[in-house]
Amino acid sequence: MGKKGGKAFLKSARAARAEVDDSEEARQAVPEAAALTAAAGSPQPQPAFSAKAAAFLKDGAAADDASSNDDEEPGAETRGKMLQRHKREQKALKDQMKRLGKEGKDEGAKLEAEMEARHAAELASLAGDREKTVAEAVAVADSLYSVHLGDEEQGEQQHKKASKGQRRREQRQREEQEREARIQAELAELGDTDRVIEQRELKAILRPLGLVIREIPPDGHCLYRSLEDQLQQLPAEVAPPPTAEGEQDADELNFLLLRQKVAEHMRQHAEEFKPFVLPEDLASGGGDDLFEAYCTELETTAAWGGQVELQALAQVLKSHIAVYTVGMPVQDLGEEYKESGRTLRLCYLRHAYGLGEHYESVVPGVADDEEQTDEDDAAANDEE
Secondary structure, eight states, X not given: OOHHHHHHHHHHHHHHHHHXXXXXXXXXXXXXXXXXXXXXXXXXXXXXXXXXXXXXXXXHHHHHHHHHOTTOOTTOOOHHHHHHHHHHHHHHHHHHHHHHOGGGHHHHHHHHHHHHHHHHHHHHHXXXXXXXXXXXXXXXXXXXXXXXXXXXXXXXXXXXXXXXXHHHHHHHHHHHHHHHHHHHHHHHHHOSOHHHXXXXXXXXXXXXXXXEEEXXXXXXXXXXXXXXXXXXXXXXXXXXXXXXXXXXXXXXXOHHHHHHHHHHHHHHTHHHHHHXXXXXXXHTSOOHHHHHHHHHHHHXXXXXXXXXXXXHHHHXXXXXXXXXXXXXXXXXXXXXXXXXXXXXXXXXXXXXXXXXXXXXXXXXXXXXXXXXXXXXXXXXXXHO
């Protein structure tokens, strides 16, 4: 569009706006935006669009959607797809503003404000639908649980001889199921938290390597439990870590025994580990009592393990340990043991739980198809 065409467009837009503002039609120029605002429960009314602006945006969005979403079913738009459409509409408006030149700056700003208002209303409406979905899911879970309780009462007469221990186990199982349902509902309400984003990015790192995350309980022993799991996953053709005479076989090493071995190894190599454990003024000499207290805590409590313990574990198990972390290269410890074939794989998460850092085991596997599709959609949104 040349400068003359741009001037004509602006003149027409201003005239149309003046006429529409004086009539009832101006208040109904965008009933769709008003409906979206009402659905989202917003107390503030959305600004009315000018007839020319509404026509421009409608035509631009329709043309853009026709090129990429011909097969999309009505009402199936997800938040990611909606954000992509918003970006396309914004780009189309900016291109049009460039064609109009400086004289179209004011008119373009009005069109841009109207578009932002419509986008906000659409996102608010979608958020309202999402809350409704979560509430419905919780209601269904409650209903199923009520039915289960009813069936249990009928079955009580048939299982009078059931042991108290069995009843306690069933009760614990029910409580765990209820807890898991509440967690899933809360996560659905929160949306993409730091934890979800970090897990998604970590899975994207592991997937090309044919690896998946095996969850480990966040009980303070996660580092040692992860390595216990890795030792159990060693292929049959790989020799287990050597053990001293009279000690447990490597495949019998549990997380508590691993703690004991690490503490003893650090005591035997105190000068190597003191600089990483003690304050700087004590690391070069003294501080024996503090170092012993550190080793005792490591050995007898659920104290969280980190880099120092990982280095000691690589030496104790004579194994290569690979740690995967989002935003960092793979951390390799005990590289001198790579040739043994004993590579123990862990992943380190900064936002896994309320307390922050957490280790989990990494094993060969393929991501669930539905989970992978969700991750691919999220990655596409980030690239946009």
